[in-house]
Structure formats: structure tokens, C-alpha cells
Amino acid sequence: MNFRYFSRYFHFSKQQRIGIFILFAIMIGLQVFYLLSDFEVLDVEDSNKDNWLAYQSEIDKEKLDGENKKTTNYLFNPNFISDYKGYKLGMTVEEIDRLMAFRKENKFVNSADEFQKVTGISDSLLNKIAPLFKFPNWIQQKAGLKTRQVNFVKNDFTKKAKFEILDINQANQEDLMKLYGIGEGLSERILKQKEILGCFVSMEQMKDIWGLSPEVIIELNSHFKVVIPPSLKKIKVNDASLKELSQFFYFKYALAKQIVTYRSMNGNFDNIEDLAKIKDFPVEKAKIISLYLEF
Template identity: 75%
Template sequence: MNFKSLNKHFHFTKQQRIGLFVLFVIMIGLQMFYFLSDFSISETKSSEKEQWLALQSEIDQEKLIHKNAKPIIYPFNPNFISDYKGYKLGMSVEEIDRLMAFRKENKYVNSAEEFQKVTGISDSLLNKISPLFKFPDWKQNKNNYSTEKKVFSMKSFPKKEKFIILDINEATQEDLMKVYGIGEGLSSRILKQKEILGSFVSMEQMKDVWGLSPEVINELSIHFKAVIPSNLKKININEASLKELAQFSYFKYGLAKQIVIYRSMNGNFNNIEDLAKIKDFPVEKAKIISLYLEF
């Protein structure tokens, strides 16, 4: 067997021997790293992941509970049920309309039985919603008051203070907040609208105040009236400039411009009927607008 021919395959140069040595050192180092390293990190991450999954499961369960929970309905005065409120309670359109018509006559229901009589709702619906009715304390304690009146009938009581209707232009924020349904925000809007106009000339203008429901407007009309002040500053429709007309709450810039053009081409306006001929003029508010103008 010729060993010389095999020997030349195992003969390495100096650089090759150094390379083999370095490779050997690297292999030994990798083996030591494998045996000495701690690979328990994955287990820690796995346990953290399980904790997060458990927490997420609890959150999902809470969401499901809240989603399926029925909304809380608080007691309310049935005299002031809106269309949407009546619909949510299960009332028909006709039943809601009967209540609205009854309230427009400035009448109130004072018991669940009277509510059914006015609206015509079924007994089953009445049994369902009547526990939520909340009438004024003096109505709930009517029997007590009647008894007290009989027992103390011989005593002298002070006369009931006469109901006074206030001028809406003289009302303070405190006066307005005494009306059922009006808080600090709505009262501020009413006073701001009065400041913009100078004065109210009609209680119909309450409809222009954002946020006032028909029921609240009706209550305002009971407690207040609009007295036109003698010093109300009016706009001379035949002499006012475009800028002055555009600043008037009931005129937009486009309408004010049309008024000036019409006036220059056709002469002065004699009355509100002449003014109403202009395109886009708010005819439905003509009566109110005329009280702010001077012809």
C-alpha cells in the first residue's frame, strides 16, 4: 500500500493549520455556550402570555356583561314625555299625540290612571311603565294635605301669593331657572339671544333658541310675556346700509344684499308686504321682523 500518496492529502500549510485551530476553538466555544446558557426565557414569556390571555378573557367577559345589561331607566314625570321617550317606552304615535294635545291645553296628568285615560294605553303597558312615573310631591301627598286641611281648617293661613307673569326682557337668569326644564345653560342662551336682538318682541322667538323643547317653551309662555320696550332700537329699512342689514339676526348677508339692490331699483319699502316680495325672505317670521323695522 502506497502511504506516500496518502500522506500528501494530510499535509497542511501553516495557514491551514491556523484555520483548523481557529475552527476547533469556535466549535468548543459553541459547545460551552450551549451547555452554560439558560434557555428558560421562553418559559417566562410563555407564562406572561398566559397571564395576558387570562386578563383579556376577563375584559371580554366584562364587556359581554355590560353589553347584555339592560339600561337603567330613572323615574320621570310623564307630563313631559317626548316623542322619542314615548317610543322607547312602547307607546304608539297616536297615544303620544293624545298626550301632546292634552298638554297643549295647559293640563297635567296627576296619576297613572289619569295618564291611561288621556293616552289610551293598554293595561299591560301601564303596569310596565307606571312604576317609573314620578309626580310632584304635592300630588303624591295629596291625601295628607287634604287631611291636614280638615284638621286645621279653623286656623288662619296666609293668602296664597298671586301668580305674576314676568316680562321676559326683564327676567334674570335666576328667574328663568325657576321654570321646570331650564338650567344654567339654557337660561344663558336665552339671555344671549335677547342681547343679540336688543329685546324680544314675541314669545314665539323662544323657538329660535337652540335646545328649548316645545314643552319648555310652553312653560316659559305660562310664566313670561314679551313686552316691547319703548326704547327698542329699530332699523330704518330704507336707509340702513348693507353692513347694518347683514348684522340683523333675521337677515343673512345674501338677503341683505338683495334688499339693497331691490331698494335701489324700485324705491323705498312702504311696508312688510313689499319686503316679503324679495326672494328668500323668511315670510313665516314677517310679523316678528316687522316689529324691528322702521319704514
């Protein structure tokens, strides 16, 4: 083998030899550093680990307490019991249906005994759920009755010979607050709704007011009626602009836009039935809405 041929590749100048020497020195230094250094990864303790574990422990304890805690049973009016509520209380489907049929006749049970007669529940179930019954304040328990016998009579307010039935559109806050269950907040809400609508046209509109319980609505219907004032400015549905229609309480902007589009393509509306053909029209409130419109 001719080594002279390869020797020319290993002929370096003085500066190159110095450079190679320095390179080897650096490589050897790095190897020594690598061998002498400890590169073992240490577990870094999270400074908040103990706090987190303590917090998680509290959460687990709360969950356990919540599972062991007994369900709180709140008082309720049995006249307005739902299917689910009745099922949870232990009533059968037939017993619940009997109560629903009784209520459809616009009748009310006023005592635990009457509730049992209507539904046909057992004495043991009655003993269990009767303490949860809460009837309106105008029904008072008679004194000296036998165990489980809960009969009620109307209070002095309703015993008065006759009371004047007022026009809800003329009622003020003081008139409304005379009724049981209506305070300052609810009375202001009723008056605000009247202001938005211009006036009430039906006592059915009480159901649209947030916060009014069924018992309070019954009281309102007993003491107030609706007299539509002649000053009510009706909306001319065939001439009203999109802005005017969208400002009406029962019409949202999207529905108002559909009304204007339908009117421009098909002509004027003759009655509420024509208007109810539009998609998303609140058909269930058509009768009330018609009293605010002029065709």
C-alpha cells in the same frame, strides 16, 4: 467551412484576454455565491403584534358587553312624548294620536291615571311605563294613595294667592333664577339673547334660546310677559345698509344681500309680506321679525 474567416473575431490582445478572464471569474464567483447563499424570506414578527391582538380582544369584549347590556330607560315628561318614543314604549298609533290631540288643546296630563284616561292604554302597559314618568316639580305626589295611583298637587310656590307677572325685558338674573329649571347658566343665556336682540318682542322667542326645555318655557310664560320698550331702535329696512341688515339676529349675510339686491331692482318694501317673498326668508318668524323693522 472556412474557420479562418471566424478566427479573426476571436483574436484578442493580452489586455483583452485578461479582461475576459476577470469577467469570467466574476461570473463564476456570483454563481457560487448564489448557490451557497440562503435567500429564503423569513417572516418578520411585528413587535407590536401581541399588543395589537390584546387591544383587539378588548374591543371585541366591549362590543359583546354593549350588545348584552340592557338599554337604560330615562325619566321623561309624558306630555311631550314623540311618535317614536311612544312606539318604542309599546303604544299604538291610535293611543299616541289621542295624546297629541289632547295636547293640541293646550292641555296637560298631571298623573299616570290621567295619562291612561286620555290615551286609553291598557293597565299592563301603564304598569310598565308609569315608573318612567317625570312630571314638573310643581306637581307633588299625594301621600297614602293606592298602588299605581299617582296624583299630584301644586307646590307651595304656585299655591301663593297671586304672583306678579314681570316684564321679561326688565328681569335680572335673580328674577330668572327664581324659576324651577333655570340656573346661572340659562339665566345668563337669556340675558345675553336679550342684549343681542336689543329686547324681546314676544315670549315665543324663548324657543330660540338653546337649552330651555318645554317645561321651563311654560314656567317663563307663566311668570313673565313682554313689554316692548319705546326705546327700541327699529331697522329701517328700506334704508339700511348691507352691513346693518346682516348684523340683525334673524338675517344672515346671504339673506341681507338678497334683500339689498331685491330692493335695488324692485324698489322699497311696503310691508313684511313683501319682504317674505325673498328666497330663504324665515317666514315662520315673520311676525316677530316685523316688530324689529320699520318700513
